[in-house]
Amino acid sequence: MQRLLGLSLAFAFTLGAATVAHAEDPRKAAGEHYQHGLELADRGDYQTALDEFERAYALSPNFAVLYNIGQADVELGRPQKAMDALERYLEDGKDKVPPGRRGEVERQLAQLRSSFAELSVTTTPSGAHIAVDGADIGATPLAKPLTLTAGSHVVSASRPGAAAETRVVVVREGQKTELRLELPDLRRPNAPNAPNAPNAGQAPTKDAETKPLLPPVAAQAKGENDRARAPFPTGYVLIGAGVVLGGATVAHYVWNHGRVEQYRANEAALETDTSPGRSERQVENNELASSIQHASVVTVVLGVASGALVAAGTVLVVVDQASRSEHAAAPRFELPNVAVTRDSLRVSWGAKW
Numbered sequence: 001m002q003r004l005l006g007l008s009l010a011f012a013f014t015l016g017a018a019t020v021a022h023a024e025d026p027r028k029a030a031g032e033h034y035q036h037g038l039e040l041a042d043r044g045d046y047q048t049a050l051d052e053f054e055r056a057y058a059l060s061p062n063f064a065v066l067y068n069i070g071q072a073d074v075e076l077g078r079p080q081k082a083m084d085a086l087e088r089y090l091e092d093g094k095d096k097v098p099p100g101r102r103g104e105v106e107r108q109l110a111q112l113r114s115s116f117a118e119l120s121v122t123t124t125p126s127g128a129h130i131a132v133d134g135a136d137i138g139a140t141p142l143a144k145p146l147t148l149t150a151g152s153h154v155v156s157a158s159r160p161g162a163a164a165e166t167r168v169v170v171v172r173e174g175q176k177t178e179l180r181l182e183l184p185d186l187r188r189p190n191a192p193n194a195p196n197a198p199n200a201g202q203a204p205t206k207d208a209e210t211k212p213l214l215p216p217v218a219a220q221a222k223g224e225n226d227r228a229r230a231p232f233p234t235g236y237v238l239i240g241a242g243v244v245l246g247g248a249t250v251a252h253y254v255w256n257h258g259r260v261e262q263y264r265a266n267e268a269a270l271e272t273d274t275s276p277g278r279s280e281r282q283v284e285n286n287e288l289a290s291s292i293q294h295a296s297v298v299t300v301v302l303g304v305a306s307g308a309l310v311a312a313g314t315v316l317v318v319v320d321q322a323s324r325s326e327h328a329a330a331p332r333f334e335l336p337n338v339a340v341t342r343d344s345l346r347v348s349w350g351a352k353w
Contacts, residue, residue, distance in 0.1 A: 026059040026060060027059065027060040029059050030055075030056040030057075030059035030060035030062075031056070031060075033052045033053070033055040033056035033059070034052065034053065034056040034065060034068075036052045037049040037050070037051075037052030037053045037056065037068065037072075038068075040052060041068075041071075041072065041075075044278075046072045046075040046076050047072075047076060049068075049072050050069060050072035050073065050076065053065055053068045053069045053072060054069060057069065063088075063089055063092035063093040063096070063097075064089075064093070066085045066086070066088050066089035066092065066093075067085075067086070067089045067101075067105070069085040070082045070083075070085035070086040070089060070105075073085060074108075074112075075279055076282075076286075077282060077283035077285075077286035077287065078286075079112045079115055079116070080116070080147070080149075082112060083109060083112050083113065086105050086108065086109055086112075087109065089105065090102060090105055090106070113147075114173065114174045115149075115150070115173055115174075116147050116148065116149060116150070116173065116174075117147075117148050117149070117150050117171035117172055117173060117174065117175050117176070117177065118145040118146065118147060118148075118171075118175075118176040118177065119132075119145060119146045119148055119153070119155075119169060119171055119176075119177050119178075119179060120142075120145045120146075120176070120177070120178045120179065121137075121140065121142060121146065121155060121157070121179050121181070122140060122141065122178070122179070122180050122181070123140045123157050123180075123181045123182075123183055124180070124181070124182050124183065125183065126139075126140045126141050127139055127140060127159065128140050128157040128158060128159050128181070128183055129157065129158050129159070130142065130155065130156070130157055131155070131156050131158075132146060132148070132153055132154070132155050133153055133154055133294070133297060134154070134297075140157070145176065148171055149287075149290055150171060150172055150173040151170070151171070151290065151291050151294045151295075152168055152169065152170045152294050152295065152297075152298055153168070153169050153170075153171065153294060154166065154167075154168055154169075154297050154298070154301060155167050155168075155169050155179060157181045157183060159183060162183065162184050163184070165181050165182075165183055165184075166301070167179060167181070168298055168301060234313075234316055235312075235313040235314065235315070235316030235317035235318075235320060236313065236317065237313070238309045238310070238312050238313030238316065239309070239310050239313035239314060239317070240313075241309050241313075242305075242306045242307070242308070242309030242310035242311075242313060243306075243310065245302060245305055245306040245309060246303070246306040246307075246310070248302060248306075249299060249302040249303045249306055252295070252298065252299050252302060253299050255295075256292060256295040256296060256299060259288065259291070259292050259295070260292055262288070263285060263288050263289055263292060266281070266285040266288070267285060270282055270285065
């Protein structure tokens with residue numbers, strides 16, 4: 001609270017000289033909003049105080065008000081907005097900011113930055129559009145690392161004509177994390193012709209002569225033998241993976257739902273809490289709400305992935321059973337490449353359907 005009162009006299013003096021000159025000067029109204037904001041902050045009503053400070057700054061953009069805006073944001077548990085306001089305060093104030101106050105604000109900024117994490121996102125190739133938790137960030141290469149709250153975040157990179165690459169990244173306070181994404185090639189696949197097959201009217205090459213094609217009957221017999229030796233159907237593998245992932249989704253939801261109840265209980269307790277440590281507990285509960293929101297995104301991603309695996313496995317099982325019953329040549333399905341990492345599950349196919 002002392003920080004909020006620190007600039008009251010200086011700002012009031014600056015505005016007071018202007019109010020005498022002209023009764024209808026906007027700076028008079030700005031001074032009234034500012035003084036009202038100080039009174040509200042003294043009573044602990046930081047949200048309404050912040051509204052008053054912002055109205056004062058809109059009417060008369062004096063750099064000193066930015067300090068009070070930043071301190072109100074700190075009390076409300078909004079470190080990112082507080083950092084923005086305090087950085088503008090130092091930049092706009094320049095030499096007008098007393099050395100002692102500048103050092104205090106710089107130390108406060110350093111402390112606020114330590115509660116965040118940095119995430120550097122690069123893509124190969126560059127030029128991909130980046131989104132974090134659904135918010136558009138820009139195209140790679142990004143000008144600077146992203147400043148994020150600690151916890152899990154959903155990062156996606158997309159280009160026209162290709163599916164988006166999505167990762168769930170966990171970042172920690174005060175740490176720098178790098179995320180490198182290898183994006184799929186946008187080039188069209190080659191024509192389905194055999195690479196060594198001679199064109200019409202062209203003499204066969206030596207390579208083509210050394211690799212004769214199987215007779216139709218032998219090729220058909222080979223295909224039937226291959227199907228007879230087929231491993232455990234891929235469809236059942238995908239369905240099993242989907243069921244396991246679905247169980248993990250339910251467990252994650254139940255865990256996060258318990259934290260929601262904890263947040264509500266904390267909010268109810270804070271409404272009647274008048275102890276000195278109420279501000280710190282409010283900040284902690286706000287951080288819990290942010291973590292709950294991010295965890296909800298992870299639950300949705302897990303649920304979608306589980307449903308996709310079960311659906312894909314079901315389709316494969318149905319097609320495989322149909323092809324066996326008809327004893328006919330069916331499209332060849334290859335075992336998918338399944339890559340499971342700490343942050344994602346990727347499935348890619350080696351052949352077309």
